[in-house]
Amino acid sequence: MLTREIIQRVRQIQIRTGRQVADVLAGQYVSVFKGAGVEFEQVRPYVAGDDVRTIDWNVTARMGSPFVKRFVEERQLTVMLMIDISASQDFGSAGRSKREATAELGALLAFSAIRNDDKVGLTLFHGGIEQHIPPRKGQKHVLRVIREILAHGTHDGMAAANGGKLPRGFPGLWGRRRRPRHSREATNIAGAMRFLMQSAKRSTVCFVVSDFFDDGFETAMRTANRRHDVIAVQVGDRREDELPNVGLITLTDAETGAQRLVDTGSSRVRRSFEQAGRQRAERLNETFRSSAIDLIRIDPAGSIVDPLVGFFRRRERRLRR
Secondary structure, eight states: OOOHHHHHHHHHHHHHHHHHIIIIIHHHHHHHOOOSEEEEEEEEEOOTTOOGGGBOHHHHHHHSSOEEEEEEEEOOOEEEEEEEOSGGGGOOSSSSOHHHHHHHHHHHHHHHHHHTTOEEEEEEESSSEEEEEEEEOSHHHHHHHHHHHHHBTBHHHHHHGGGOOOOTTOOTTTOSOOSOOOTTSOOOHHHHHHHHHHHOOSOOEEEEEEOOOOSSOHHHHHHHHHHSEEEEEEEOOGGGTOOOOOSEEEEEOTTTOOEEEEETTOHHHHHHHHHHHHHHHHHHHHHHHHTTOEEEEEOTTSOSHHHHHHHHHHHHHHHHO
16 A cells, blocks of 8 residues: 555646646647547548549449548547666755656646647656556556556565566566566666667657666667657756765665765866766757657656646747748
């Protein structure tokens, strides 16, 4: 059973994001994400002016008069949330961790999707695939998605995770199916992308939410973006790119456990740290720009809605060109 604290946090996120979806994101989601194509609806008698290429010759031969096929836009989408739950996601310097910000982001996207009758699925990953929830509709399903993002890795979250299963026979990066890996393992975004390619049979709108503390994922994301609409969401705390002047401190890599004594009183050390952060941001920008993948940046200390609105507006302008 989930703890009362997690239930309360899920409820708070539901109330807050529900209002934001209704007030801010309602129309923008629909205008940006289109259906996957067209689907056959029915046949009807041919009338003057119809495109002869739409004639259904089998029905025409059977009925003795021309009939044409009618198609409608396939509006329903599948939104897949690929969420990084590695140990670095638990960091937060301003009252909200990256994981909590990710849960709120997931709620905004999921409630926007079900408001438009779209399906939402969830994959939690770190060094391996921890949990997969197939895409479904409905508010109850969305609340489960939020709960799993928040609770996974805790005792309650692991107990609740048994309902999420990997596709049968999935070989992926890990060979035979094994016990769930501990969430303290390093991030493997490339493995998550390979999992998406095998598990999602239809085209999806895929949000990859991570701090992107990983290497070698560029080719896998580029390949996935050819079949799916892949959107990168970087959740990053400002203290990961700049150091306060607080003297000697020990920094610990949350995913590897490696420790390093750092003198934050040194201006040279602080400048070097900030330069490394800027270079990393520039590399991510170039990686996603060259791969035609949109990038959204989320700061846990700030608004979750504003970066989403900015993304929707940029994409809508691009679609109008």
